Amino acid sequence: MTFFRNSAEMLSAFLGVIGRLTIFCLIAAMLYEVVARYAFGAPTLWAFDISYMLNGSIFLLGAAYSLREDAHVRIDFLSQKFPLRVQQLLNGLIYLLVMAPIFGAFTWVAGSKAYKAFASGEVEAVSPWAPLVWPFYAVIAIGLLAFALQFVLEAIKYLSGEKCPGGTDAELQDLES
């Protein structure tokens, strides 16, 4: 159990670090394209594909991390009136029995799509650069896997009562003090 918790936390933390670096790469790629096209009249063939792939990667690499930080908005003015234990059970059970299986299934689909793309050498459909798509598909699959595992982990935290839904501090929380 502890081993599972530690590995899942490590995976989402590790993907979080990669996700942060990916944001940098996105900025760099788009800047390069602007300069290349405007200053040198030589637009790249790759910037378009690279930037949507990087953004999609940021999305999925950050998915587990954002779940751990409880960053997904909920409308809780009604549910806050439930007893705390009810909130924890409701969220814990939905995470464990609904969300984790759903994203487990998405991971399976994404994984097989990535494998199929790898095996067939699938390239981007309409791009003149025509990059191989399997690395992007693989990042999606890995992000989804971490997301599914994180759902299990968060469910354990809710069910064991160590965390409560909506209890994590928001961005400007430090203003409170």
Add this chain to the structure above:
Amino acid sequence: MTPLLMFAALFVLVFAGIPVAFSLIIIAVGFGYTVFGDLIFLQLYGPLLHTASNFVLAAIPLFIFMGAVLERSGIAKRLFFALQLWLGGAPGGLALSTIAMCAIFAAASGVVGAVEIVVGLMAIPAMMKAKYKNDLIAGTICAGGSLGTIIPPSVIVVVYASIAQLSIGQLFAASILPGLLMVLFFVGYILFRSVRNPADAPPLPPEERSMPLPEKLKITFTALVPPLALIGMVLGSLLMGAASATEAAAVGAAGTLILTMLFRELNLKLLMDSLGVTLRITAMIMLIVAGGTMFTSIFAVTGGGNLVRDTVETIGYGNAGIITFFLLVVFFAGFVLDWVSIVLIFIPIFAPIVRSAGIDPIWFAMMVLVVIQTSYLTPPMAPSIFYLRSIAPRSMTYGQMYRGVLPFVGAQMLVLLVIILFPAIATWLPSILVGL
């Protein structure tokens, strides 16, 4: 029947406090199973991949990163300090400068969440410190953020235009005057309220804003240069044609880093914190878009489109009836759907009917776009409020947020009324700016 059941089930989950994105996905999977059976995950992987591969959405992390760095460096603080010096004594001064900032950032960015978070991260602390009422703060930030799409450039206008087969340029031109009018009405409300109830937006104590003029000018100059330079970079790269909207966002993000470095405020902690916030909020927004796209997909396949089409055929009250019905549909859909879903579901149905009824499609588009503006603010599914929630301290309650946005929704309705009564406010600029 099924499409309506989907909404009912969505409400139950959302109000039970299950995160919005997860609720959308659960409903899509559940109802989708009745159509696609075991293939449902294969089918819904499509919308997920579609969202993850969308070039336009790449502007989101870039603008959020820009906002996060601005907030953490001294740039935002100095700007608000300078604004306090000049406007702090005026009724609602900080709220007014927030709206102004939003309008300016809206001219640099095309996504609601981005404008709201960039300005919100700067303005919320300033207004809270000045003891503004929470509901006024929330309303100002949410309404200001919604300017992101009515003031060009705007992602939603682009998508609308491509679905309704209208010229993007004409639609941009058409939205300029309604956008400015909306700013005007927002300002009017803030002034009205602050003059009537000075305690809601207290003027700053004189000692916080009085100082010798040369010093005041110097502070203002140092404070204004970075944001103006940024807007110059973002707008400039857009207007010179050097960059698409997404690329301009990257120019803004890089520019923010450089300015922070020039002010010797760049350090590893600031950088890691900003990247962390960006990662978190981007994943949050993208998952709502993905969930909304999944929901839309299942809504369409269970007959949602036909439901709307059949209703139009049975009402039949001439053009006024058609317009009223369509706007009501968009308005109520806006309670529960985000704009991506609204445009994706309804515009393909409306556009041909509007055209064949001889209604000016640009005029109609502007009315729909203004009504969609309100959907950012109308509970329960109000993206503006979600973005605010993701950055606001918990002492600001949903109740305050919902109350706070209502007067601004009223202001948007006034803009709609003006467009209905005077179609020229939408159609005049396109006719002279992009004439044939």
Add this chain to the structure above:
Amino acid sequence: AAEVEWKMTAAIGEGSFLYQNFMERFAKNVGMITQDRVEIQPFGAGVLAPAFKAFEAVQDGIVEAGHSTPSYLVNQDPTNAIFASFPGGMSPEATMHWVYEGGGEKMLQDFRRADMGLHSLVVGIGTSEIMAHSNVKIQTIEDLKGVKYRTSGAFAAVLQEEFGGVPTVVPGNEIYTLLQRKGVDAIEWSTPGANISEGFHEVAPYMIMPGVHQPSFLWEVFVKQETWDALPGDLQNLITAAAKLSTYESFTRFGDSDIKAMAQFRDTKVEVVLMDRDASEGIREAGRNWARAKAASLAEGGNTRMQEVLDSYLAYQADWAANSSYLVRDSAE
């Protein structure tokens, strides 16, 4: 209820001219000709499956039918470029003849069945596109040098390798803005009838003709081969007839709206530029050489299909070119 009900996903957005003209027309014709024994429910791109995944969605069994163009498969297999039309390809009317009289559709069907397990029906053949809406005047081969040109596919390759142009990728909804602000010099999009509502002529002073980069285009509807084989023979015949009717009807609809649009363009201040004949023929020959080289390199690897299709195509084109001078042309020039 109908005997057969198909959900159909498109590679193009609902509400677009192409969608109405090809996809909705086909769905309507199928209902009419089969007397509602077959019902096809069309969905726009992105609703049930992403635009470029229509083929895959049908193969995966998510939807029964799909609507897309071979253009979206060119990167996977350049054989598709011959069916999709390419720089140097035939005129729209010659294409129509090749598809239905020269064995084109049959070859497409064999290709889809063998490589993708799909049964394909041609439902739309388009007219020529506008070569460019441009901020620079393009009349000769030299004029292409250094031009930042929003285009894709075979023409991007030919432009870059043969003529020193700079192909660039611009997302569909940013084309207007970047053209207006001169972020790109030239863009190609679609036919006159489709381009006029995009408003490119409002922001770029020149309109370059003829559209040799994309002389025609082709859209198909496909179902899994086993779905098709399971249909009773009479329904197979009726659906095939509905597809052919859709091709003919949409072709004249395209031409009609193009001519009307061209008349409207003439009333605006946009300048219609006709490329020099040796320039446009130069581009066509370069395009054919691109196709020949692709086919030869595939054949070397043991895949001779592109070579066979190209041989049939080029032979038909040569025949048409040599023997069509009897046809009366209603051209002003």
